[in-house]
Amino acid sequence: MVRDITDRKKAEDDLMKARIELEQRVKERTYQLEEINTQMKQEIMDRRKVEDDLKESFITLRKTLEGIVHAIAIVVEARDPYTAGHQRRVAQLACAIAKQMGFKGEEIEGIRVACLLHDVGKITIPIEILSKPGKLSETEFSFIKKHPVVGYDILKGIEFPWQVATIVYQHHERIDGSGYPGGLSRKDILIESKILSVADVVEAMSSHRPYRPARGIDKALGEILENRGVSYEPEVVNSCLKIFAEKIFDFE
Template sequence: SHFLELEVAIKTSELRETRDYLNNLIRYANAPIIVWDPDKRITIFNKAFENLSGWTEQEMMGQSLDVLFPRKSRSDILQKIERTSKGEHWETVEIPILRKNGEIRVALWNSANIYEEDGKTLLSTIAQGQDITEREQAQGALKQSFEKLQKTLEGTVNALSLVVEIRDPYTAGHQRRVTRLACAIAKEMNLSKTKIEAIRVAGTLHDIGKIHIPAEILSNPSKSSEVEMNIVKTHSQVGYDILKTIESPWPVAKIVLQHHERMDGSGILMGSWDRIFSWKQGF
């Protein structure tokens, strides 16, 4: 009937408008969006993806997905994509994109499958990405800077340790033994690698303040006098004063200052810290 034909025409027009709206929404979205069919052929390739890849929509329509990926990682990426066709969806997965000019961009992707009305037959897969190349590069530069800082710090630690070793070989050997013992205890306590590294540095330098003590006192084989012992006791504070000006990710200077304090509140600094593990000076 005429009424039925009119209703069909209205529904068709509404569907066309909805389709055009969705197509424009995808086409001009700020994020790269791509859609592919079950055969991994590209069916939608929006403007943002053109900017990301350097390829045009006209060039990519109907093309296989694999042209978008670097040869080195192509096989692994296609396996991930194959899993999406079996129901897996991406919330955040990092996948590199090979640009037309050979440059590689890194992007984070999420995806979803679109099914026929039966809810089982796969119609297509849609994925949306975020270009994180600059962020990855910044993180890489930050990592290099941190590694350089670590090497600088390690060089400083070694130089200071060498000063002590030249002046007093006994103290140098003692520092190495304390370091090995402290790190072994830290590992048994399941402390993090960062904390163990802090302990290693502090152990290596804990007696650095002894460079302030006259050599004749350090090498005196007989029992030290009270005056000499009072001079020796200053080495924790001197070590702290030396190390406090050196930038470090750990409180090395404070550890050196407190390394003669004991859990019962006694120690060289007269019990100012009542919950500090003492270094076992007998080793």
């Protein structure tokens, strides 16, 4: 009887001791988990702050980039008043074509920026040539043909998130290899450059130039239709014709 009581007392003591140890372990583990939870919350807050700071920096950089693009475009148009607004209108048309072709957000933005800067190389061309009312001589036209290369040299040092310099370099290339400055053929020309080239031709032909009156949008669309698959990428031409035919786009 005494032995049973003693054994029971020992068992109760052991149980009490085990419970106390368990409670202590639970308390320690709970404290550890609370510490981990606090650290995780702080890390999440820190990460969110970093993300917010990055977003703010990105927005600031975008605004700065947009300011640079706008400033360069103004300089180009100031040098060549007869084509004032040309780059902006080309950008509007090219973006509409790209959207029709299925391009999305950032892809279209890259095309827009390249269009706004595509004639930057003309700042080295004498104003007498840019504003000459008659037909250009072979020598004078050779100056004009250099502007994609000059534009490329000006823009290649700017770290755009798109291939702006290359698009500008290629915007007078033609898919049959008859363009300039490199005589590139279809497979070597960026699709963005093909879009820009069509938009450039349509806007230029439909607008007034010092050496000729405006030919109108119908003549301009007729030009790209006639040379679809020869000078201009068929998919680009088809998209351009479609947005005008369905009145999806019109120059402002």
